[in-house]
Structure formats: structure tokens, C-alpha cells
Amino acid sequence: MARPHPNGPKPAQITAGRIGLYAFLFVAALFFLLPLYTMIVTSLKTMDEIRLGHIFALPETLGLSAWVTAWSGACMGTVCGGIRIGFWNSVAITVPSVALSVFIGAVNGYALSLWRPRGASVLFGLLMAGGLIPYQIFLYPMVRAMANISLYNSLAGIILVHVIFGLPLVTLLFRNYFVSVPEELCKAARVDGAGFWRIFFEIMLPMAVPMIVVVSMLQFTGIWNDFLLGLVFAGRDNLPMTVQLNNIVNTTMGERTYNVNMAATILTAIVPLAIYFLSGRWFVRGITAGAVKG
Amino acid sequence: MHTKRKRNFSVTLALLPTWFAAVVIYIGTMFWSIRLSFTDSTLFPSSNYVGFAQYVKLFHSAKWLASLQNVLIFGVLYVSSCLVLGFLLAAALDRKIRFESAFRSIFLYPYAMSFVVTGLIWQWMLNPTLGIQASVRSLGWETFVLDWVVNRNMAIYALVLAGVWQGAGLVMVIALAGMRGIEAEQWKAARIDGIPVWRIYVSIILPQLGPALAAAGMLLAMGVIKTYDIVVAMTNGGPGNSTEVPAKFIMDNLFGRQNLGLATAGATMLVLGVILAVAPFRYAMYMRNNRAKGAA
Numbered sequence: 001m002a003r004p005h006p007n008g009p010k011p012a013q014i015t016a017g018r019i020g021l022y023a024f025l026f027v028a029a030l031f032f033l034l035p036l037y038t039m040i041v042t043s044l045k046t047m048d049e050i051r052l053g054h055i056f057a058l059p060e061t062l063g064l065s066a067w068v069t070a071w072s073g074a075c076m077g078t079v080c081g082g083i084r085i086g087f088w089n090s091v092a093i094t095v096p097s098v099a100l101s102v103f104i105g106a107v108n109g110y111a112l113s114l115w116r117p118r119g120a121s122v123l124f125g126l127l128m129a130g131g132l133i134p135y136q137i138f139l140y141p142m143v144r145a146m147a148n149i150s151l152y153n154s155l156a157g158i159i160l161v162h163v164i165f166g167l168p169l170v171t172l173l174f175r176n177y178f179v180s181v182p183e184e185l186c187k188a189a190r191v192d193g194a195g196f197w198r199i200f201f202e203i204m205l206p207m208a209v210p211m212i213v214v215v216s217m218l219q220f221t222g223i224w225n226d227f228l229l230g231l232v233f234a235g236r237d238n239l240p241m242t243v244q245l246n247n248i249v250n251t252t253m254g255e256r257t258y259n260v261n262m263a264a265t266i267l268t269a270i271v272p273l274a275i276y277f278l279s280g281r282w283f284v285r286g287i288t289a290g291a292v293k294g
Numbered sequence: 295m296h297t298k299r300k301r302n303f304s305v306t307l308a309l310l311p312t313w314f315a316a317v318v319i320y321i322g323t324m325f326w327s328i329r330l331s332f333t334d335s336t337l338f339p340s341s342n343y344v345g346f347a348q349y350v351k352l353f354h355s356a357k358w359l360a361s362l363q364n365v366l367i368f369g370v371l372y373v374s375s376c377l378v379l380g381f382l383l384a385a386a387l388d389r390k391i392r393f394e395s396a397f398r399s400i401f402l403y404p405y406a407m408s409f410v411v412t413g414l415i416w417q418w419m420l421n422p423t424l425g426i427q428a429s430v431r432s433l434g435w436e437t438f439v440l441d442w443v444v445n446r447n448m449a450i451y452a453l454v455l456a457g458v459w460q461g462a463g464l465v466m467v468i469a470l471a472g473m474r475g476i477e478a479e480q481w482k483a484a485r486i487d488g489i490p491v492w493r494i495y496v497s498i499i500l501p502q503l504g505p506a507l508a509a510a511g512m513l514l515a516m517g518v519i520k521t522y523d524i525v526v527a528m529t530n531g532g533p534g535n536s537t538e539v540p541a542k543f544i545m546d547n548l549f550g551r552q553n554l555g556l557a558t559a560g561a562t563m564l565v566l567g568v569i570l571a572v573a574p575f576r577y578a579m580y581m582r583n584n585r586a587k588g589a590a
Contacts, residue, residue, distance in 0.1 A: 126316040
């Protein structure tokens, strides 16, 4: 991070190379933006307009009726309550899952890096290995175990599952953060008589606010975007938005209402997109930290 | 002495839930599943051991074999395309261009979306009767064909296309971060020697980004083994078996077909696949670290 600025010669004169470079970037931008554009224009069209087969054409009139239907009237099977049911389910699942997993991750990272109790490296190794393993191998026994403690198909159950499977990533990120904290800080506090929890709440947690923000965003997007765990553990009454979206789009009877489908798709994507566009570099920091050190 | 014990007690207590999750849930349920794969369990778990019968059945299943082939094609094309496109985008953004942050946001935003959303968007774009194909034909190119999602020979490439659209941005940010960390001296020296810019990227920068790109590639490869949501949303495994993938095969047998033994055998193979994929990478890292230590 010595130089904040890019490499190469100063872009003073317009050369064929520069034109080619911008051409490449614009074509690439087109490729990445076209689906978003298509989604938005489709959601604003009427079905009559969609049937003409001009997927990239702008809508003739701006109508929000597909959005209203998607939010409050779209059907999954015979239930026509719209995607808002899934939206509120996802909020109810994601918020507590993020709060809990970030808290536990922070405690883990702090304990593993600054206290190094016996077995710390074993525990960390187990978590990292667990984070790599496909969920499919855990699913059936988890379902049985959750059923035994009456948490299968419940909100508390799906939250617990998200917290458990979030542990590897959150622990990794917080451990890497706290490893860079000077050990003297912790030692000095201990000499002054502060205990494990007091040091955590009064020194470490306030210091780790940037990391808390990064991890929360990462966990929020991850849990909001989850499909598999929600499908298996949440139960009919708590299905998250992604599962409901897939049901609305892929199990419709009769003619597919593409405008409603696209509106519902945008509504599902809007929360993580908002986090992404509002947080900018923080989000990038989170994914690169998770990727490179992992 | 007393306070020390008390302090250790707090640490132990704080880590207890995580120990429980790691040992009981990760290891415990994994061994439970592996054990089930050696039984003739169908709807309910049975303790009637049948040796490797489920594995034999698995590798005689056309669907499982098709899903292995599909995930291999998908994985190779998806990971390599993401790496190449991501590197090219990063190199282009590294050339002191205008609107850099706007471009970067555009290339990365799909990564924030769920696989379900990605699958549904591309299912719609590639819809043969109303999507891109229809649009291009209405412009006068009557024979234009883009029917990937409904064509059994092309459906897997439709998944690759959607996957690359979503994942290339990740490689781009990781590669760009690496490029920004390369020292200006190296650039100056190479420019003085008159080496063309593209050669600098290929021969000087690319090797230095090796570890970062390998990490990104590994992250994507792990995603490949877990591929499920995007297939369910986009093609649901069809047409025929052309986009079936192992993770979906397992889910279908676990919850749809009540074929517990076969599903857990498949899941065990998936775990083996992860170990085989990660082991060389970890080994290379370990050797690198050792060599670095030896040199120092």
C-alpha cells in the first residue's frame, strides 16, 4: 500500500492503445450492466409489451403495477401474499443471525489471538476445515438433531444454523484483526486487574468497530442471499426471500408473468445491493480480507 | 493462583459454544452422515450395514455420473474464465483511467447478489421466445440462435455465463489490490528497458499475483463444489440431466426421493472432492512457508 495511485505513464495523449482500453472497459461494463437494465425495464412493462419480444426496449408507459403485485400479490403455489412475506422473514432471520454471529466471532477472535488458551490452534483448525466442507454432509443429522430439540422448521432453528455455519468466517476475520493488536495492551490491562470480559467490552470491542462493520456487512449479505439453509431449516412459515422468490418464479401455473417475476427479483436483490453501493470500499475490504487470508 | 484459574475459566467458557459447534456439529454430524452412507437407509436411518453398496450404486447412476461431468466442465470453465476476465479487468483499471471507481462498482455489483437472483436474471435474458434471441431476430437476423437454457448441449454454458457474470468481479478486486501493491521501482525499471506494457503485466505482474490469484481461484473452486442455488433457479438440472450437479443430486435424494444412504454416499464423495481440491493448495502454501523460513 505504498502508493495509492495506479502505475504506468501519464494518460496525456490519446493513443490507439488508450482507445482500445476504454473500448474494452465499456464493452465489459455493458456486459455487467445489461442484465440489471433488462430486469428493470422488464419489471416496468405490461405483459402485452413483453410478449412482443423486445427485451431491451424501453417500456412504453411507466407502470408500477408489476411491482405492487410482486410485493403484495404474487403467488407461490396457492398462497398469494407476495414477496413481502419473504422479505419480512428474511429480516427476522438475518438481523438476529448477524448480531449473534458477529458477537460470538468477536469473542472467538479475541480469545484465540490474545489469550491463546490450550487447544486454541486445534479449535481454529477445526473451524477452518469445517468452513470448507460442503453443507450437504451436515444436513441430515442436523435436521434430526434440530427436530429432537424442537427447533426444526422454526425461526430460532434457522438462526442457530446460520450462527453455527457462520462461525468459520467470522472467527477468521476477527482473529486476523486481533492478532495485529499489540499484546502489551492486553497485558497492561491484566496487570491493572481487568478480566477477560472487561478487557473485551471496554478495550477490544470499541477498538474493533471497523472490523465489526465489515464482518456485519459480509454476514448480512451472505445470510440474506442464502438459499440452501433457509430451504431446509426455516420451515414453511419462515421461508426466506430467496426461497420464496424461486417458488414464485419457477413453480407458477399458467402463463409466467415476467414483469412480476423481475420486480420480485429486484426486490430480493435490493437489500444486498443497497449495502454494496452504500458501503463501497468497506464491502470490498471485507471480501478481500475473507478471500486472501482464508 | 486463584485469579489465574478464574481467568482461564472465563476464556474456556467463552469458547465453549464454539468448541461444541466444531466437535459435536461439524465432526459429529459429518461422521453420522458417513456412517449412514454404509447402511441401506432410505426414508429413515437404518443400522443395516451394506458395505460399499451405496457407493457402487452411486457410480452406476447415470444422473450422478452426468452431474460429475457437468460440475467438472462448469468448474473448469467458470474458474478459468473468472480468473482471466478478472485479471484483464484489473489490468485495465490499473492503467490510470477515468471513472475508475464507477467501473469497479459496475464489475463487482453482481457479486453482492444471490445465486438465485443471478440464475433468474439469466434465465430471463436467455429465454428463447422472449429474450435476447427474439430481440436479435426481430432486428432482421432471422437465424440467430441463443437457446442455451433449453438446449441440452448448451445449458451448462449458460450456467458458466451467469456464474462468470457474478464472480469475475471478485477476482478483479483481488487482482487490483495486488497490482496496487507492486512497487513503482519495478515499473520504472521495466519502462526504461522499453518493455511493452502488456509484457510487463504478463511477465512481471502476473507471477507476483500468483498467490492472490490462487487464493481467489480456490475460493471460486470451493463454490463450484457447492453449486446448487444457481442451478435450481436457472435450469433445475435440465434439460434432461444436462445441468445436474452433485450438490443437487444429494439434495434431491435427501429430501425428495428419500434415499438417505445414496445421498450420504454422494455427500461423502463431495467432502473427499474438497479434500482433494484443497490438499495440493495447502501443501504448496506449507512448502512455500517452509522455504521462506529456511531462507530467513
